[in-house]
Amino acid sequence: xxxxxxxxxxxxxxxxxxxxxxxxxxxxxxxxxxxxxxxxxxxxxxxxxxxxxxxxxxxxxxxxxxxxxxxxxxxxxxxxxxxxxxxxxxxxxxxxxxxxxxxxxxxxxxxxxxxxxxxxxxxxxxxxxxxxxxxxxxxxxxxxxxxxxxxxxxxxxxxxxxxxxxxxxxxxxxxxxxxxxxxxxxxxxxxxxxxxxxxxxxxxxxxxxxxxxxxxxxxxxxxxxxxxxxxxxxxxxxxxxxxxxxxxxxxxxxxx
Amino acid sequence: xxxxxxxxxxxxxxxxxxxxxxxxxxxxxxxxxxxxxxxxxxxxxxxxxxxxxxxxxxxxxxxxxxxxxxxxxxxxxxxxxxxxxxxxxxxxxxxxxxxxxxxxxxxxxxxxxxxxxxxxxxxxxxxxxxxxxxxxxxxxxxxxxxxxxxxxxxxxxxxxxxxxxxxxxxxxxxxxxxxxxxxxxxxxxxxxxxxxxxxxxxxxxxxxxxxxxxxxxxxxxxxxxxxxxxxxxxxxxxxxxxxxxxxxxxxxxxxxx
Numbered sequence: 001x002x003x004x005x006x007x008x009x010x011x012x013x014x015x016x017x018x019x020x021x022x023x024x025x026x027x028x029x030x031x032x033x034x035x036x037x038x039x040x041x042x043x044x045x046x047x048x049x050x051x052x053x054x055x056x057x058x059x060x061x062x063x064x065x066x067x068x069x070x071x072x073x074x075x076x077x078x079x080x081x082x083x084x085x086x087x088x089x090x091x092x093x094x095x096x097x098x099x100x101x102x103x104x105x106x107x108x109x110x111x112x113x114x115x116x117x118x119x120x121x122x123x124x125x126x127x128x129x130x131x132x133x134x135x136x137x138x139x140x141x142x143x144x145x146x147x148x149x150x151x152x153x154x155x156x157x158x159x160x161x162x163x164x165x166x167x168x169x170x171x172x173x174x175x176x177x178x179x180x181x182x183x184x185x186x187x188x189x190x191x192x193x194x195x196x197x198x199x200x201x202x203x204x205x206x207x208x209x210x211x212x213x214x215x216x217x218x219x220x221x222x223x224x225x226x227x228x229x230x231x232x233x234x235x236x237x238x239x240x241x242x243x244x245x246x247x248x249x250x251x252x253x254x255x256x
Numbered sequence: 257x258x259x260x261x262x263x264x265x266x267x268x269x270x271x272x273x274x275x276x277x278x279x280x281x282x283x284x285x286x287x288x289x290x291x292x293x294x295x296x297x298x299x300x301x302x303x304x305x306x307x308x309x310x311x312x313x314x315x316x317x318x319x320x321x322x323x324x325x326x327x328x329x330x331x332x333x334x335x336x337x338x339x340x341x342x343x344x345x346x347x348x349x350x351x352x353x354x355x356x357x358x359x360x361x362x363x364x365x366x367x368x369x370x371x372x373x374x375x376x377x378x379x380x381x382x383x384x385x386x387x388x389x390x391x392x393x394x395x396x397x398x399x400x401x402x403x404x405x406x407x408x409x410x411x412x413x414x415x416x417x418x419x420x421x422x423x424x425x426x427x428x429x430x431x432x433x434x435x436x437x438x439x440x441x442x443x444x445x446x447x448x449x450x451x452x453x454x455x456x457x458x459x460x461x462x463x464x465x466x467x468x469x470x471x472x473x474x475x476x477x478x479x480x481x482x483x484x485x486x487x488x489x490x491x492x493x494x495x496x497x498x499x500x501x502x503x504x505x506x507x508x509x510x511x512x513x
Binding site: 113116117120121122124125126127128129130131132 | 319322324344348351352356358359360362363364365366375376379380
């Protein structure tokens with residue numbers, strides 16, 4: 001029986017991406033280790049994403065608080081606003097929104113950069129120059145994305161909570177220490193740890209898919225644009241799939 | 257100062273001996289057979305031009321020689337090493353003695369000219385001091401007459417200058433063999449002529465062997481000791497420029513009209 005063309009393409013893509021991931025996992029532990037390039041990528045990926053993530057996190061915390069307030073007032077539980085916002089940000093909204101912003105900025109940038117290098121033969125030139133381009137380009141970028149995203153999520157959560165604190169104070173008067181006492185009194189270790197762990201996987205997905213799309217870019221400059229675009233789309237979908245899987249796992253382990 | 261040859265233990269043929277020997281080479285992409293039972297020999301110090309139409313398999317051949325593409329079958333011996341069976345590290349040792357000038361120049365656009373030139377030095381030849389690196393970068397840039405561009409980005413350079421910088425990057429490892437992929441493609445006739453002159457100067461200064469892929473007849477005429485006309489993946493005709501120019505064969509004649 002012949003599979004429909006779209007199904008076949010989907011399965012081929014999934015197989016190819018899995019093979020790419022397998023190659024990444026085996027390459028991590030084999031020398032030569034590109035330490036210098038790895039740290040450079042940590043700077044590029046982490047530091048340069050910070051302003052955008054800080055801005056969006058701040059707005060997210062502020063808006064979330066302002067949107068929740070009327071509903072909580074209606075139920076007479078306005079005093080629970082810091083706790084509710086804190087849990088929502090730390091458990092779900094912070095990691096997922098930060099990962100989606102990260103996919104938009106870093107996934108597209110990696111896809112376009114590697115795609116452009118591919119079509120202009122820079123990756124071939126690298127190989128001829130005695131460099132394993134997979135290690136130099138893919139392993140360093142994916143590891144940097146994997147390690148930098150959890151850090152950005154933590155920073156984003158903190159900034160988001162500050163935005164929420166300001167949001168609470170737009171129509172009320174809650175001191176800084178009271179707000180954060182209420183937030184942290186209602187947060188358990190099991191709220192923070194699974195969210196932190198899943199952000200590593202979000203980073204892995206963004207880095208790996210950006211590299212995969214760029215590394216196998218074809219059809220000239222049109223292909224570069226397509227690589228950048230599909231890196232963001234596929235990474236975003238996979239972020240939600242990982243999130244879905246993570247909630248099932250934490251549920252099964254009883255840490256929800 | 258240590259020389260590069262002291263660091264990279266690859267067999268070095270003596271004058272006149274073959275540096276590249278290809279036999280029964282086949283390469284296909286799907287059902288499209290690009291190279292069919294291809295063979296050639298490049299001798300030390302020789303400049304061999306592969307002439308052929310677009311899509312005739314010239315670039316595939318050159319990428320097979322440098323190990324960027326794996327042939328389906330056949331043998332490619334470079335500096336005495338069978339590169340189709342070499343492990344990655346051993347292949348890198350051979351590559352350090354083979355320069356490759358890419359058609360698109362392939363300069364790293366996120367690096368300055370200096371970093372572009374330092375890159376192959378640092379990757380192939382780890383034990384080198386900064387002073388030696390600076391000296392070699394400077395010398396390679398002087399060879400192509402662009403010492404003043406050392407701190408510029410590739411995007412700031414014209415097409416001809418980028419080609420010369422790419423040639424400087426190729427020269428920095430003092431290769432015994434240089435593979436030129438369409439060295440004058442996309443350049444105006446004057447700049448193209450400058451690149452041809454540079455190829456000849458490099459030959460004179462370093463005595464390197466060269467395999468040049470081209471369909472620019474001016475380049476072929478000025479650089480070739482021997483020409484192979486590639487047609488449908490096979491060597492169609494072989495000879496020096498003057499002999500082939502007089503050929504009555506329509507397949508050869510079409511290039512020289």
